[in-house]
Amino acid sequence: MTMLNSSHIPTTFHLVGLSGLENIYGWISVPFCFMFFVSISGNGLILHVIHRDYKLRQPMFRFLSMLAVTDILFSLSTSPSVLAIFLFHHHNIQCHVCLLQMFFIHSLSIIESSLLVAMAFDRFVAICHPLRYTTILTNSAVTKIALVSVFRGTIIHLPPVGSLQFLPYCKGNVLSHSYCLHQDVMKLACDGTNTFNIMYGLAVILCTVTVDMILISISYILIIKAVHDVTSKMEQYKLFNTCVSHLCAVCMFYGPMVALSVVHRFRIQVSPVFVNFMANAYLFIPPMLNPIIYSIKSRQIRESLRNIFYLRNIAW
Secondary structure, three states, X not given: OOOOOOOOOOOEEEOOOOOOOHHHHHHHHHHHHHHHHHHHHHHHHHHHHHHHOHHHOOHHHHHHHHHHHHHHHHHHHHHHHHHHHHHHOOOEEEHHHHHHHHHHHXXXXXXXXXXXXXXXXXXXXXXXXXXXXXXXXXHHHHHHHHHHHHHHHHHOOHHHHHHHHHOOEOOOOEOOOOOOOHHHHHOOEOOOOOHHHHHHHHHHHHHXXXXXXXXXXXXXHHHHHHHHOOOOXXXXXXXXXXXXXXXXXXXXXXXXXXXXXXXXXOOOOOOHHHXXXXXXXXXXXXXHHHHHHHHHHOHHHHHHHHHHHHHHHHHO
């Protein structure tokens, strides 16, 4: 590992895999490779289906295609360092690569959070104001939401990631995960020198993830109220069933993210195995399961997939 002075950022960081399980990294790499393959192929298939079928040009599926792109980029920017550890026992990562990976992880997380809010708003409009759905969520509105989500995710993480280059580091260069997180690198700085990053990080959490979760909760409170006012039980089931896939995506995304952030921000003493499990769950599970859940729960996507494979079998 790189020897450090107390005035510069380390030239390399040492990533930690699953401590104590080094002897079975080869076996551990199998499910991780499988999850990475499913993430890329599953989200790629979702994009292909939505692009191919003109019936899926509705706002809901446009947001889903944006979510699929975000998940693909998320997997591509983070999984290589994890797989390098399990497949080749390669733990070191260059400083500039680490900062770039960190920027992509946090930026894409904010973009995905914004898209989940947009999808909650889409379900709210579709259920509570169905007659105004096409006039509220026009193509122009969807495009603006996408641009705001990208701008919000990228611009908000430039200052903290950039500032890490100018902090003095006194606590080694060993990170506690298989990839680079802002909170993880920040802990290596000398005491009393990273006040800006701590305060800015808390502000980002409050102004993005916390606000997004509140907005999603408000949307579903209004949705539940609207569904409850419907007299037919069958109609209630159909309406709420359109929200199940989104609710699953929300739980899978925010659960590990919030738990991991709380552990780092408040330096809670928990088992390293638990921390690494939550970190890898945050990294691999949502991109892998999102396309599966939406393929199962969305009738339109199921029908489009069936048509694609049926036509392909005829061609063969």
